[in-house]
Each structure stands twice: as structure tokens, then as C-alpha cells.
Amino acid sequence: GIQVEQSPPDLILQEGANSTLRCNFSDSVNNLQWFHQNPWGQLINLFYIPSGTKQNGRLSATTVATERYSLLYISSSQTTDSGVYFCAVGPNFGNEKLTFGTGTRLTIIP
């Protein structure tokens, strides 16, 4: 099956810093989503981005499908950005299962 790798596994930053999280996947996809998992376990949708670039406030994401990677950018980090960020992909047409990476744990220090 498709493999999803996220890097870095852990990231500790000062409040106000910028960060880039990366997601590599091993096959073509028709679905790619970024999630933020809060301390209570809920997965919050950040972006649905199988290709192209999107922005939402301080967050933006880019997926280069031909090169099989996606990037999540967080600017001017706040302590509320802390948590685990997951990339998940749906590999084939009609195969709607999401395969998750192992996540990036982001800690923002005041």
C-alpha cells in the first residue's frame, strides 16, 4: 500500500516563529488532507489539497502531486498551534481509505 512519511517528527519553536512541515507519499493520490489533532484527540481539518496551493489565515499548504510531496506552512506561530499535525492521503480513484503519516508534534513555547 501507499507509504506516507512526515518530517520532522518533533518541532519546538518560540512563539512568533514560522515553520514548515513536510509530507512525502509513495504513489499518486486523489485526496490529501492536513489535520491538526488537539489535546482531546479531535482531528481538525486544515486543508483538503490533492494539488496546488491554498491559504487560510496564518496557515498555507502546497501539494506538488507530480513530485509526491506536500508542505504545510505555519507563520507567526501561537501557543494554540501546539499539537500533532497529520497528513493523510487517499491513493486511488475509488479507494477512499485514508492512509496517515506518523505526524509532526509541534510545541510552541511562549
Next chain:
Amino acid sequence: DAGVTQSPTHLIKTRGQQVTLRCSPKSGHDTVSWYQQALGQGPQFIFQYYEEEERQRGNFPDRFSGHQYPNYSSELNVNALLLGDSALYLCASRRTGAGTEAFFGQGTRLTVV
């Protein structure tokens, strides 16, 4: 618009018992999937239901079974619970079709003692 809702939020069961978890999908969604997330790992796909039938299944034993009702709500049943079944169980819903966005519920945290 209510999102995906799951019940209960927490559950403690004894090894060997059976458990049923419930999920109501987001309005307008007809496909429901279940995921298991062990501590420190990403969610793992268990199975997916559409039109009241299991359509896809991940690498989980037959002790894990499910059901979907005509109103698209779904249940996950786990029989003969093992200590290793302790995890966060997440339900996701989406509109059927390739490449549609999935939304997750808040999860049920199952502890097997």
C-alpha cells in the same frame, strides 16, 4: 450544521468483553469509515461503510465488525476485547465518491483492563 458525532467519549471495559461504539455522520454525508489510533501513532483504517455494506477493510481481525443504518449512522463492534484494543477510535464521514473531503468525530477513548 452538526459535524460528526461519536458516543460514548470514554469507555472502560474488561478483557474478553464486547463493546459497541456509535457514530452519526455529518449532514449530507453517506459514507462512514472507522479508524483506530494507538498512543503516539497515526490513525489506522479499520473499515468503511456505504449503502449499509462494508466496502473496504483494513488489516483488522474479524473481532472488529460494523453496521450502517439507513440514516447513514454507524456502529463499530469489537468482540473478545484484548488489552491491545485500548486506543482512540475515530469515525470519519464523507460524501461518496473519490477525492471527497473526510471529516472526523471527536473519538471514543477505549480502555481495556
